Amino acid sequence: MELKLFNTLTRKKEVFKPIKKGHAGMYSCGPTVYWYQHIGNLRSYIFADLVKRVLQFNDYKVKHVVNVTDVGHLTSDKDEGEDKIEKAAREQGKKASEIAKLYLDVFLKDLKRVNVLMADVWPLASKHIKEQIELIKKLEKKGYTYKTSDGIYFNSAKFKSYGELAKLKIKGLKSGKRISRGEKKNKIDFALWKFSEEPGLRQQEWKSPWGLGFPGWHLECSAMSMKYLGKTFDIHTGGEEHIPVHHTNEIAQSESATGKKFVNYWLHGRWLMFSGEKMSKSKGEIFTLSELVRRGYNPLDFRYLSLLTHYRKPLHFSLENLDAAQNAYKKMKRKVSELRKEEHKGLDESKEYEKKFLEALNDDLNLPRAIQVVWKMLDDFDFSPKKKLNLLEKFDSVLGLDVKEMVEKKTKIPEEVIELVEEREKLRKAKMWKEADLFRERIREKGFVVEDRAEGPRLVGV
Numbered sequence: 001m002e003l004k005l006f007n008t009l010t011r012k013k014e015v016f017k018p019i020k021k022g023h024a025g026m027y028s029c030g031p032t033v034y035w036y037q038h039i040g041n042l043r044s045y046i047f048a049d050l051v052k053r054v055l056q057f058n059d060y061k062v063k064h065v066v067n068v069t070d071v072g073h074l075t076s077d078k079d080e081g082e083d084k085i086e087k088a089a090r091e092q093g094k095k096a097s098e099i100a101k102l103y104l105d106v107f108l109k110d111l112k113r114v115n116v117l118m119a120d121v122w123p124l125a126s127k128h129i130k131e132q133i134e135l136i137k138k139l140e141k142k143g144y145t146y147k148t149s150d151g152i153y154f155n156s157a158k159f160k161s162y163g164e165l166a167k168l169k170i171k172g173l174k175s176g177k178r179i180s181r182g183e184k185k186n187k188i189d190f191a192l193w194k195f196s197e198e199p200g201l202r203q204q205e206w207k208s209p210w211g212l213g214f215p216g217w218h219l220e221c222s223a224m225s226m227k228y229l230g231k232t233f234d235i236h237t238g239g240e241e242h243i244p245v246h247h248t249n250e251i252a253q254s255e256s257a258t259g260k261k262f263v264n265y266w267l268h269g270r271w272l273m274f275s276g277e278k279m280s281k282s283k284g285e286i287f288t289l290s291e292l293v294r295r296g297y298n299p300l301d302f303r304y305l306s307l308l309t310h311y312r313k314p315l316h317f318s319l320e321n322l323d324a325a326q327n328a329y330k331k332m333k334r335k336v337s338e339l340r341k342e343e344h345k346g347l348d349e350s351k352e353y354e355k356k357f358l359e360a361l362n363d364d365l366n367l368p369r370a371i372q373v374v375w376k377m378l379d380d381f382d383f384s385p386k387k388k389l390n391l392l393e394k395f396d397s398v399l400g401l402d403v404k405e406m407v408e409k410k411t412k413i414p415e416e417v418i419e420l421v422e423e424r425e426k427l428r429k430a431k432m433w434k435e436a437d438l439f440r441e442r443i444r445e446k447g448f449v450v451e452d453r454a455e456g457p458r459l460v461g462v
């Protein structure tokens, strides 16, 4: 079955055709490690993880590269402001490398907690200065660069298809009438190399043919992706805000340097929203994964929630939505525990359900539909429980919900709950349904759900 992915370049769902049969090279813009990543950031990495897992489910061997920005990302994406890592180091009185390590470690732990598969390569920008300088040299040789008092810039006017990804109307931007372009030739030009204002002022600076300084943020992604995946590679992922600037600039500098197409499929994930706005550190309230755990959630409740919204739609986060996802995930656990105990043989409908599941995945990663298929399958009474479980475990290679570990915890049922259940049974026998329902509510308040079975009432912890 063909895998279709929505390509931002063409704004269409396209059949995925790899450069090398059976292989997929994939690059995801990674974290700037100056602070904790919030659950909005995590949504982006769960999205990339799903792309990777769906490719693997389709038998592709995936090479996944995620960069770590530990230098060069300025507080404004427009080549202005302070370097985010340098600022954090100054404010926290630490070395830049300590800051990067601290937040990278937390980030990697969080990824593991939400079952994001580890990338094959995690290149750090500060460890790839040579590659970045080489790339600028290539661009310089081909006449794409110029010097200003604060750095070496890319001349976007020289790259004819600049802005194609974002469908930018460059003319308006170039005139630069309303916004000053300073020494830049075009307003949209961007820094490849920034000079240190004063030697020794920054913790991270390097010698280069143009002077002491540090690389621009866009450059690192071009240099490191091409180093590990080649001049042209299959898939590049990132957040939607990267379309007009960061990814547009990655394309411009990479294609100008190599003369080849940079990336075949550009995939962008929409944001996680909170109170109607993009969840963002600069905008206000953020939740980290640890905060959710402190509030009693399982990290996989958040993963489950992420599966319920298609990656090209905003995910409107609220604790109520997370509660609903938590309940659904618990219900899945209970269902799986029950299935493990079922004896009846039933039919083998694996092929049909696998086809439906794959159809949903291959339709531009329609995970919400895939989850519906999962529930339909779990509730299919005729389908053999054993085969059902086997198939669910197979599906879990994409879902990442720890199906294998799903066993119902043996919760000790308090004496008072047992008494309430007995009372309720008496009322039911006397056909006093309304009163019995009140008891069901009281049992629920104590954290248990009572299910009426042919063999008698059964309690389930919630």
Ligand code: AMP
Residues within 6 Å of the ligand: 029, 030, 031, 032, 033, 039, 040, 041, 042, 043, 044, 238, 239, 240, 241, 242, 270, 271, 272, 273, 278, 279, 280
């Ligand atoms: P940063 O560490 O700020 O460079 O961001 C890392 C990644 O998280 C980028 O790919 C962003 O696009 C993504 N990101 C940031 N905020 C959100 C959000 N609210 N929802 C989804 N992705 C986000």
Ligand code: ZN
Residues within 6 Å of the ligand: 028, 029, 030, 221, 238, 246
């Ligand atoms: Zn990037």
